[in-house]
Amino acid sequence: MRVRTAVPTVAGGIAGVLVVAAIWSAIASVNTAARFPVIPAIVQATIDNFDAAPILAYTTFGTGGIWSNVLWTAQNVLLGVATGLIVGFATGLALARIHWFNRLGRLPIAILGTVPVLAILPFLTLWFGNSALATSGLVIFFTALTVASTVQSAAGAAEVKYSDYAATLGVSKSRTTMSVILPALVPSTIGVVRAATAFGWGFQCIAEVLGGSQGAGRLVRSFSDATQTAGAIGVLIVVGIVAVVVDALIGLAGRRIVRWNE
């Protein structure tokens, strides 16, 4: 049954990729290789630079290729999302369940929520240089804010739905938080983590392009500076494939964790 429902999805995905490839080829046929390289050139550049990209030695005195740099980016995206998830979850839950914290924290967090994410990048560079923390900072910041907001509203809804009922069963407030509110938050949290991870790739790559010492974004910049467009596109394609695989794994784990959800 699952195979039968997966076939149209996979077939649709492949057809979509072929359509994009056809459009790209049409544009490439009337443009220069520096602007729109043809697909075989992109594939060749990706293969040539997969394990080792010589361009890095010229631009950053660095080593490695597309794969190692994409893995670096992936690791930082996932660490950033995980850190943001912990911070955001604790903050959102505290905002929803601890009265004094809500009074103190609501306004500062609301103000932080209005700050454009990219606007904090210069500050991260000032504070943390070009370290991994500086480039992951955007992912952490974005994830923490979105998770906090989602968790706060979901905890509020769970409280309305369940807290009176739990009280009539003789359940204490702390136990209600642990046994009732926390499990009720899991589905919406998994949803927002998926979204934050999807956006996280973009933020991480932007941070690496603008101030990173390594990673997929830095490699794209190196290829771009040398007008090796095919290599830059090859990096983006590999990032895209890894991102899709990571999203599928998170989705799979999520479905397993919340198999009870309606």
Add this chain to the structure above:
Amino acid sequence: MTVETSAHQLAGVKTHAAAIELENVSKDFRLESGEVVTSVDSVSLRIEPGEFICVIGPSGHGKSTLLNMIAGFLPPTSGTVTVGGTPVTKPGPDRGVVFQRDTLFLWKTVAQNIEFGLKARGIPKVERKAVVAEMLKIIGLEKFADAWPKQLSGGMRRRVAIAAVFANKPEVLLMDEPFVGIDYLRLAQLHEVLLDLWQEAEKRAVFMVTHDVDEALTLADRIFVIKHGRLALDLKVHLPRPRLTDDITGPEANALRRQLLEEFSR
């Protein structure tokens, strides 16, 4: 347990504690416009242990507010609410509530939902398992012990919700329109389950808000009609139990039905 209620104190009479007692209970709400609306107006009533009460009346006339005050979700503006002789100040396990909305924990199986209140109160595992098995048998869902709520029909979920509350063995069961939207056949089944659980504990009182006159005649020992926040009628139902279709459609039931409908239209 015996207590002296204020009315009885005046008369110098000592009685058993009422399951639920309201003395001059009122509840006001302030609207956003600043206007104060009296939802419940000086209601006094006494419900004995083991009585099954159905509360009917037009929408917005204070039935649910009354139930919420007994449950401890709302404090009265004036007057006192006592359950088993103890003043109500907050929700507690002595007053089980079956809500109109679905409150089953989706991440717990049927058995875990029924067990949850017992576990939270530190009841030993062996005892908990025995209670869960008994409840599953009464509601006829033994085969669904390990099912998630999402795998159940609406009627089955209602049965689990009722069992989860009854498992906690509350002195008083409060139900706020628990069977809204359930079809006729399932409703009869649910009434049967409810009456089985109620009769299983001799002294357990039930206070059930409903809009359905037939449902009230099927279940209740007494029917309260609440209109404009006041107790407009306290009607005793002497129909024999179990109440079959003939009992509910017979002359005695029709006389009660007429009395209720007349009170409604007055």
